[in-house]
Amino acid sequence: MPDSLKKKLKLKVSAINNGTVIDHIPSENLFKVISILGLQNVKTQITFGANFESEKLGSKAIIKLSDVFFEDDEINKISLIARNAKLNIIRDYEVVEKRVVEVPDKVIGIVKCFNPKCITNNEEITTYFNVISKNPLDLKCKYCEKITHEDQMVIK
């Protein structure tokens, strides 16, 4: 049996015709990724699964979206919680393009400021950070000017 066929037989989530596959999401962050990308509003077919074996991550999640394609700005939002996520763009059952996510220069919404005395934690305000370091992640709050480090990051 050819390898490609073996691979297809092993697929636990059915293949899609056209769309985007987001792979290598840490399992524990699957639902956060769904929420950040607003996938609850997508009307086309979505399949997702978590706790697949992964050599890199130990356990990974995957999302397959029919007829959905992302702009870089949009997909990069998930980089904060799915650093190693990979995108496969599918046309006619074939992978036509592979992309990785990149940490953006600004993070709007998504992350909470770690400073309890920051106005954004005391009133309904969209958070806004300038990314001052990408690895490790350091986010400087536009409002209180304090830096939220990667290990203090909480997703809203």
Add this chain to the structure above:
Amino acid sequence: MKKKDLISITDYSKEDYLRILELAADFEKNPNQKLLEGKVVASLFFEPSTRTRLSFETAINRLGGRIIGFSDAGSSSVSKGETLHDTTRMVSNYVDLIVMRHPLEGSSRYAAEVADVPVINAGDGANQHPTQTLLDMYSILKTQGTLDNINIFMIGDLKYGRTVHSLLMAMSQFENPIFNFIAPDELAMPEEYKLFLKEKGIRYFEHSEINENINHAEIIYMTRVQKERFMDPIEYEKVKNVYILRNNMLANTKPNMRILHPLPRVNEIHPDVDSNEKAYYFEQARNGVFTRQAIIAHILNLK
């Protein structure tokens, strides 16, 4: 035209600083200039700060402006649960300028986004207090004749003291400053500021006590060491008397040296220093009025 605000000292360039300091000198010569005639300024103090509020309100009065506002949140709509957003939107409809003091950090940046009129930050929690920095700079310029080649000793709480951080950032824009930090370990200057100086190639030195090193100073900037900053009260007891400036320490300091303090002081400057001509902290407070007049004039393009 985009409105001008003053939220953080780093929002302004060296040219802005110099322009404001030049205006301050002009207001000192001639304090009563009715440039705000017919204008209304909101003075919104969500937490009490008598010194800052009176300084601003004096500045506004000397400019002939009218003031509305409140001096603590208890006497405002905030006590009914109104958000900062709504208070700011409402007041912004009434006035030409908002001066705001608020206990939460980032509150004035947010208010500036919400308001249609300029906002001046009169202190947002432990974050920024840019008008204090400008009056400190005016005091340095006035006493030294220049902002270049100034050797500044910062003494006391260098960790939480927002005034020293802002002054450090502002003075780093000028030629060849030297910084000396004297603080207990618990309250040492944070790494990020030392890194900032290193990257700019600016010299700084750290000392554990006040000694003859201060004889090199042009400016000694004192701050209060607050008991509540210490995890261990015994540590406070150990250091509380180490960072007190006394008159007998000043004998060999430079003739042009001046002592600054953002006030209020507790015991960190002994009262016997007050009569020394190098004690400048009360004049410094007076300079605050001229500097705030200058900031208002700059922001509203009155001059």
